[in-house]
Amino acid sequence: MTVNRLDAADRAVHDWYRFVLSFPPHLVRDYLERFELASGQTILDPFCGTGTTLVEARLHGLRAIGIEANALAHFASTVKTSWAVDPDEMVTHAEAVAALALSELAGWNGAPLRSLANEPQALLLRDSISPLPLHKALVLRDALRTAHDCRWLDHELLDHELLALAHVLVNDASNLHFGPEVGVRSVKRSDASVVEAWLETVCRMADDVRQLPQAMPPATVHHADARNMGQLLRPVSIDAVFTSPPYPNEKDYTRTTRLESVVLGYVNSKAELRAMKQGLLRSNTRNVYKHDDDDAWVAAYPQVLALADEIERRRSELGKTSGFERLYARVTRLYFGGMARHLAELRPFLRPGAMLGYVVGDQASFFQVLIRTGELLADIAQSLGYEVVSIDLFRTRLATATKQQMREEVVVLRWPKRVRRTLPPAPMTRNRQSVRVSPLAPRNSPLLSS
Ligand SMILES: C[S@@+](CC[C@H](N)C(=O)[O-])C[C@H]1O[C@@H](n2cnc3c(N)ncnc32)[C@H](O)[C@@H]1O
CATH class of the missing domain: 3.40.50.150 (Vaccinia Virus protein VP39)
Incomplete structure (x- = not known):
């Protein structure tokens, strides 16, 4: 193996x-x-x-x-x-988006958690993500959307940051396991540090970009x-x-x-x-x-x-x-x-x-x-x-x-x-x-x- x-x-x-x-x-x-x-x-x-x-x-x-x-x-x-993204800009943007998402999460007043509409929700494997990590991921996704709409996140950076969210969803937020079939773990993750894990992932991506040959x-x-x-x-x-x-x-x-x-x-x-x-x-x-x-x-x-x-x-x-x-x-x-x-x-x-x-x-x-x-x-x-x-x-x-x-x-x-x-x-x-x-x-x- x-x-x-x-x-x-x-x-x-x-x-x-x-x-x-x-x-x-x-x-x-x-x-x-x-x-x-x-x-x-x-x-x-x-x-x-x-x-x-x-x-x-x-x-x-x-x-x-x-x-x-x-x-x-x-x-x-x-x-x-x-690979033609500016790694410093990527980190600066990600920090601002993370701050926006974390402040929204900190100000949560017990209102219903954010969730998916019924039709997309029905496409998920049952219990593949618990309600709180999903809420956090959706708050982060929507903060990225706001940043893009306000034009302080350009398209290329948005794509890199969304891919980081895809990575975190599977590896840090979900209840999924792969072995080799995709399945749902019996012990579920009721909470996860989604925004923090995402920011770390973006910073790692930026470090990689710094090392990459550009003229390829x-x-x-x-x-x-x-x-x-x-x-x-x-x-x-x-x-x-x-x-x-x-x-x-x-x-x-x-x-x-x-x-x-x-x-x-x-x-x-x-x-x-x-x-x-x-x-x-x-x-x-x-x-x-x-x-x-x-x-x-x-x-x-x-x-x-x-x-x-x-x-x-x-x-x-x-x-x-x-x-x-x-x-x-x-x-x-x-x-x-x-x-x-x-x-x-x-x-x-x-x-x-x-x-x-x-x-x-x-x-x-x-x-x-x-x-x-x-x-x-x-x-x-x-x-x-x-x-x-x-x-x-x-x-x-x-x-x-x-x-x-x-x-x-x-x-x-x-x-x-x-x-x-x-x-x-x-x-x-x-x-x-x-x-x-x-x-x-x-x-x-x-x-x-x-
Ligand atoms: C075994 S995976 C390839 C994995 C890849 N080597 C990697 O390292 O990530 C096969 C891929 O073929 C894609 N696929 C299946 N049918 C396809 C088609 N007709 N045209 C293009 N892609 C297809 C699947 O979506 C899947 O991502």
Whole structure:
């Protein structure tokens, strides 16, 4: 497990906000070195999460491009790669905002605590935050809003300070634990020093900014779907890819960021949550929809079809009939179909010889049928014209249900130096148009529009 931990030496910037799905910076570094990337070249992370690849890339003088469909993770990656803020100004502003929030909290006269409206509140995991820490976080959030409205906090600083609030909400104010599923602790935090923890976090961020090299190539982070990148990238412009897409299991990736997404206003209703899920790769039964048809992309892959059939056969043998269980076979086809679609879509943007690393884990969440994610992705990539260089073991994890050690691997691919004139066709049976979706609309900080 330690192989996945954030080393103390890597805390700067990476620690501004991370989640349980983040991979460690040292893994990215190993592959930047192995791919022999030179300063000024461009690396893409199409499932960039909280921006680990992008931050490391910038630290190494590379141009970085990220794509992320979860609005909160996109916001975190954007802030973590925005280093042109004045650290002294950031601390001065934060002290003023903290003073405003603390004076309001000190003057509390027993009036009802601040809380969320019913609809956003209903999106939270039950008891994920106790009433008093939530009240304090909302007082702080509203003090930030006031500071911005009064124009004594500019947009960039506001974003950094909001990310610090996201960090504090999860780490200092909530009752959440991550291990690796997100859950709620049995012993709840009835109170927390939210404003003080936030000010400390902002000061740490300012210290990090002071140490950062400023004249580095820029990073761009798109709030978009990695299965539909056509409008975002320039043809033949990407030298390398290093990424970790979701894995096919029962993890609802939006639960991991739910508390901070709701408090910061990135998700306000069931409809907004659904819209966010629709932009994600189908990897669990809670984000499968009637009209989904990514499975068309693997209609010609016997290995994926056989795997889905085995899962369905197992369901029938076990007599499992719930709606979720009936979807396991379909989600498996949709997952590999979505990855095939992504890999097919990526091809025109890669430079000849571009190196790619996909970090994925074997899974057994669907009736304990073993899904060799890395091997299957390598096969799909090969049939799309990629060369499979290696499948490296990154670490093993103990699967709680089966007590088996599951492999987490880096699938290393290369886009050929000499690309065949006719690329192998995308493995699909339906009209290409029918499986395209629009890129997600970019979003400004929702705090400003509410
Ligand atoms: C395993 S996490 C990546 C973590 C990242 N390596 C880090 O260090 O923070 C996978 C990410 O892919 C995102 N994602 C899922 N489907 C996506 C899609 N279709 N397009 C873009 N991002 C997607 C999820 O929201 C999640 O943040």
